[in-house]
Amino acid sequence: MTTHPTPPLAMQAMGLTKRYGHVVALDGADFELAKGEILAVVGDNGAGKSSLIKVLTGATIPDSGTVFVDGAEVHFKNPLSARLAGIETVYQELAVATQLNIAQNLFLGRELRKPGLRGQIFRQLDKSRMRQQAADHMKNLGIRIQSINQKVETLSGGQRQAVAVARAAAWGKRVVILDEPTAALGVRETNQVLNLITRVRDQGLSVVLISHSMPDVFQIADRIHIHRLGRRAVVVSPKTTSMSDVVGVMTGALPADAVQSSLIAPSPPPETAGP
Amino acid sequence: MLKMTSRTLRSIAMPATLALTATMALSAGAQAQDKTFLIGIVEQQLANPFFAKLQQAGVDAAKKHGLETMTAESSVAGDSATQVAAIENMINRGAKGIVLDPANASALVKIVQKARDAGIIVVTTNTSLEPATAADASYETDNLAAGELIGKWAKARLGSTPARIAMLDYDLSDKTAKARHDGFLKGFGIAEGAPEIAGTALTQANVETGQSSMENLLSAHPDINAVYTINEPAAQGAFLAIKRAKKDIVMTSIDGSCSGVRSVADGTIGATVMQFPTNMGTLAVEAIVKAVNGGPKPTGVNNSGTILITDNPVDGIESKDSKWGLENCWGE
Amino acid sequence: MQTSDRVRTDTGQARIDAEPAGNPPAGLLAGLRRAATGLFAYPVAGPLVALVLILVVFSVTTSTFLNAGNLSLIFQQSVVVGTLALGQTLIILVSGIDLANGAIMVLGMVVAGSIAAGGDPGLGMLVGLAVCVVGASINGLIITRFRLPPFIATLGLFTILTAAARLYTQSRSYPINSDFMTILGEGPSFGLVTITYGSMLWIALTLILAYALNQTAWGVRVYAIGNSPAAARLNGVNVNGVIFSVYALAGVFYAFAGWQALGRTPIADPSGYQIANLDSITAVVIGGTSLFGGRGGVAGTFVGALIVVVLKNGLTQAGIDSLYQQIATGFLVILAVGADQYLGRGQRA
Numbered sequence: 039m040t041t042h043p044t045p046p047l048a049m050q051a052m053g054l055t056k057r058y059g060h061v062v063a064l065d066g067a068d069f070e071l072a073k074g075e076i077l078a079v080v081g082d083n084g085a086g087k088s089s090l091i092k093v094l095t096g097a098t099i100p101d102s103g104t105v106f107v108d109g110a111e112v113h114f115k116n117p118l119s120a121r122l123a124g125i126e127t128v129y130q131e132l133a134v135a136t137q138l139n140i141a142q143n144l145f146l147g148r149e150l151r152k153p154g155l156r157g158q159i160f161r162q163l164d165k166s167r168m169r170q171q172a173a174d175h176m177k178n179l180g181i182r183i184q185s186i187n188q189k190v191e192t193l194s195g196g197q198r199q200a201v202a203v204a205r206a207a208a209w210g211k212r213v214v215i216l217d218e219p220t221a222a223l224g225v226r227e228t229n230q231v232l233n234l235i236t237r238v239r240d241q242g243l244s245v246v247l248i249s250h251s252m253p254d255v256f257q258i259a260d261r262i263h264i265h266r267l268g269r270r271a272v273v274v275s276p277k278t279t280s281m282s283d284v285v286g287v288m289t290g291a292l293p294a295d296a297v298q299s300s301l302i303a304p305s306p307p308p309e310t311a312g313p
Numbered sequence: 314m315l316k317m318t319s320r321t322l323r324s325i326a327m328p329a330t331l332a333l334t335a336t337m338a339l340s341a342g343a344q345a346q347d348k349t350f351l352i353g354i355v356e357q358q359l360a361n362p363f364f365a366k367l368q369q370a371g372v373d374a375a376k377k378h379g380l381e382t383m384t385a386e387s388s389v390a391g392d393s394a395t396q397v398a399a400i401e402n403m404i405n406r407g408a409k410g411i412v413l414d415p416a417n418a419s420a421l422v423k424i425v426q427k428a429r430d431a432g433i434i435v436v437t438t439n440t441s442l443e444p445a446t447a448a449d450a451s452y453e454t455d456n457l458a459a460g461e462l463i464g465k466w467a468k469a470r471l472g473s474t475p476a477r478i479a480m481l482d483y484d485l486s487d488k489t490a491k492a493r494h495d496g497f498l499k500g501f502g503i504a505e506g507a508p509e510i511a512g513t514a515l516t517q518a519n520v521e522t523g524q525s526s527m528e529n530l531l532s533a534h535p536d537i538n539a540v541y542t543i544n545e546p547a548a549q550g551a552f553l554a555i556k557r558a559k560k561d562i563v564m565t566s567i568d569g570s571c572s573g574v575r576s577v578a579d580g581t582i583g584a585t586v587m588q589f590p591t592n593m594g595t596l597a598v599e600a601i602v603k604a605v606n607g608g609p610k611p612t613g614v615n616n617s618g619t620i621l622i623t624d625n626p627v628d629g630i631e632s633k634d635s636k637w638g639l640e641n642c643w644g645e
Numbered sequence: 646m647q648t649s650d651r652v653r654t655d656t657g658q659a660r661i662d663a664e665p666a667g668n669p670p671a672g673l674l675a676g677l678r679r680a681a682t683g684l685f686a687y688p689v690a691g692p693l694v695a696l697v698l699i700l701v702v703f704s705v706t707t708s709t710f711l712n713a714g715n716l717s718l719i720f721q722q723s724v725v726v727g728t729l730a731l732g733q734t735l736i737i738l739v740s741g742i743d744l745a746n747g748a749i750m751v752l753g754m755v756v757a758g759s760i761a762a763g764g765d766p767g768l769g770m771l772v773g774l775a776v777c778v779v780g781a782s783i784n785g786l787i788i789t790r791f792r793l794p795p796f797i798a799t800l801g802l803f804t805i806l807t808a809a810a811r812l813y814t815q816s817r818s819y820p821i822n823s824d825f826m827t828i829l830g831e832g833p834s835f836g837l838v839t840i841t842y843g844s845m846l847w848i849a850l851t852l853i854l855a856y857a858l859n860q861t862a863w864g865v866r867v868y869a870i871g872n873s874p875a876a877a878r879l880n881g882v883n884v885n886g887v888i889f890s891v892y893a894l895a896g897v898f899y900a901f902a903g904w905q906a907l908g909r910t911p912i913a914d915p916s917g918y919q920i921a922n923l924d925s926i927t928a929v930v931i932g933g934t935s936l937f938g939g940r941g942g943v944a945g946t947f948v949g950a951l952i953v954v955v956l957k958n959g960l961t962q963a964g965i966d967s968l969y970q971q972i973a974t975g976f977l978v979i980l981a982v983g984a985d986q987y988l989g990r991g992q993r994a
Binding site for chain 3: 360361365512513514517520521524525550553572645
């Protein structure tokens with residue numbers, strides 16, 4: 039088990055590579071996520087963002103490289119093993135079942151059964167306990183809804199996304215990964231979801247926000263991971279780096295060492311050059 | 314659903330080229346001897362034992378003459394498309410004669426014309442085309458006569474009691490169903506829509522639909538005292554309904570299957586009219602063999618026979634009892 | 646609500662306020678639509694209203710419809726398709742469809758009937774059950790493993806099994822003499838009214854399935870999958886496993902339906918129940934279960950099966966020709982699906 043002296047990292051990855059035939063999706067990518075921070079991951083299309091996220095969520099097994107969760111090395115075999123390690127993901131769309139109510143969505147796949155025979159033999163759901171817990175959880179996140187029994191189809195787009203985020207926050211013990219959570223939303227609803235994300239962080243979870251929207255990123259991110267050509271170019275702070283510089287690094291117009299790095303962990307030892 | 318006899322199956326098992334050579338050799342042999350040739354037998358769905366019996370009779374007759382047979386059947390009632398495709402295949406295979414039990418009287422006229430243009434003798438069985446002259450000849454039950462026979466018997470059985478009739482039909486666009494229906498009315502001496510008809514229902518000529526149709530009719534008209542049924546399974550289904558309703562009703566049917574005749578013997582069905590699928594199949598094949606071997610071509614619509622089977626004979630209507638029926642019936 | 650004060654002070658700065666999506670429509674038409682949509686919140690309400698209306702119409706227009714004997718008859722005529730439709734409901738809830746259910750049932754019946762004819766009705770029943778479960782599981786396997794559209798997979802199996810039943814029986818039918826095999830057609834009688842065990846079984850099966858769908862995690866997942874397989878999968882539901890279980894379980898219902906059928910008509914006949922597949926879909930659809938999956942339930946199907954039979958029975962009483970009866974049923978199907986489309990519009994993600 040490897041440990042790190044620096045501020046405790048919720049998640050870390052070093053030297054991730056992934057090839058699909060001749061295409062190199064990840065080319066020695068590093069990643070670090072501090073506890074209780076919102077880390078935005080930005081990058082041009084094809085930069086390898088989604089490959090990185092797939093490795094972190096267990097959807098893809100890397101060819102090489104290591105992933106640490108809370109300082110301990112992990113080997114995710116599938117999304118379930120990542121989930122069991124406390125990492126929850128909210129996908130861009132299709133994250134909620136609209137015909138189910140809010141409580142059912144929060145507990146989908148993890149339903150609670152009644153105690154005793156009714157639960158064990160007759161597999162009866164404990165609906166009231168699930169409703170209560172769901173309602174408490176939504177309140178804690180400041181999501182106001184008319185009723186926990188509302189079908190999700192009766193909610194607006196922003197509210198649906200809020201349910202999805204709340205679900206991830208409820209089950210993610212360590213990390214919540216959000217893939218373009220505001221892509222389909224209007225301005226007002228975007229703000230509501232961004233506020234919700236900061237509250238998720240304020241509850242102590244670490245958040246990874248994948249987004250194309252620079253204003254969103256600069257509004258809530260603590261640090262910004264810029265991905266380029268299959269690897270991490272640099273991590274910057276929105277406080278010290280301007281939006282145009284971030285875009286510059288993203289597109290390659292600006293070299294990565296032209297901006298101030300906000301890395302926490304010491305840079306990993308340089309890779310031995312190989313053919 | 315295309316079926317072939319073991320002889321053709323064997324050729325399919327061979328590699329394609331070999332099979333082709335074998336087929337060519339076969340047809341060459343047929344031309345040389347003019348005795349053995351390919352005959353196609355196209356039936357309706359074999360789920361119906363009547364069609365199964367008819368086809369078997371045809372195949373048996375063909376075998377007796379040493380002919381190669383190729384058989385096909387509709388997959389469901391009224392499925393003429395399968396029959397058309399089968400006839401196309403038979404034309405391509407060089408059949409000399411085709412025995413056809415048309416699933417639809419009109420839909421097959423065109424393909425039959427094509428077959429006859431190709432020099433094939435086409436004989437229909439069980440039911441003829443519309444017009445009947447579209448085929449060379451037909452061997453079939455005169456269903457109008459069969460209906461008339463059973464209608465007369467029902468009328469005589471009821472005597473002076475005012476009739477309340479339930480009619481369990483099959484799709485009346487089917488020629489056979491229509492002829493039986495009309496024949497019954499004619500024999501009974503009433504017109505379509507007469508007040509004596511308490512109600513009619515459309516069955517699928519099986520037990521299940523016979524039962525539910527009769528249940529509904531009895532519920533609507535508890536005074537029904539005579540029932541016409543398209544065939545014996547429908548009659549057996551109707552009987553289940555009648556038994557549960559504890560009614561005494563004059564039950565008639567048409568077909569003469571063995572199970573139907575047994576129902577006549579045990580009193581479930583009062584009388585039925587027997588038809589003779591074996592005659593149809595045999596007569597049709599014999600006619601084709603005769604014509605192919607240089608004899609006269611068969612013509613016209615030929616009755617293959619109808620006989621009233623009942624253990625309650627009435628004066629003036631010729632009938633046989635169920636014992637005779639069991640010796641001459643078809644199917645199980 | 647005990648924690649609401651704390652929450653308000655903690656997070657008062659920004660809330661996601663609940664508002665109905667879209668603007669509330671105005672006017673009488675909108676009011677009607679709102680009422681209809683409200684009915685839609687209780688999926689069984691629509692079919693139930695339709696059933697009551699139809700019952701009232703037939704009771705008024707015919708003198709023979711409304712009597713205990715006829716109503717008990719309607720129940721008896723509903724059980725076979727009604728029980729098949731329970732399995733069909735499960736399948737349609739996961740956005741599937743089963744065109745093979747009647748053929749599976751008939752194959753199970755003739756196999757059971759042939760074994761019973763050999764002298765062992767108990768064994769026949771067990772093998773018949775196995776045939777139905779295996780047949781339905783093959784559907785599930787083809788659909789989950791080989792990703793074939795359910796329509797095509799079950800259409801194929803329908804054709805195969807229909808032929809298989811005929812080949813197996815050599816187109817014979819087997820009269821059933823075993824009391825045990827036909828017991829579902831029996832039951833306490835009061836004059837013309839017979840409450841058959843089959844009717845009781847149908848009600849019991851409906852209740853059990855309603856419980857499984859509404860009170861167990863499996864049920865929630867069935868709805869979730871029908872609603873959005875992607876969302877279910879992303880939330881950790883074993884989508885293929887649940888879909889397979891749905892088809893296999895449907896097979897159990899088909900077996901029960903076959904038993905019901907032998908009770909009604911004590912003959913295992915390969916030519917029977919040719920359109921039971923379509924009838925079962927009709928019952929499910931009229932019962933308000935959405936063909937798109939994820940919405941509806943077995944209570945509606947129960948009512949839907951009754952509607953199909955009541956319509957046929959009542960129109961016969963009214964002296965309406967069979968072909969017009971079919972037209973009426975067809976209209977009802979279109980109406981039901983139309984209502985689903987119109988009222989359910991915008992409710993799908």
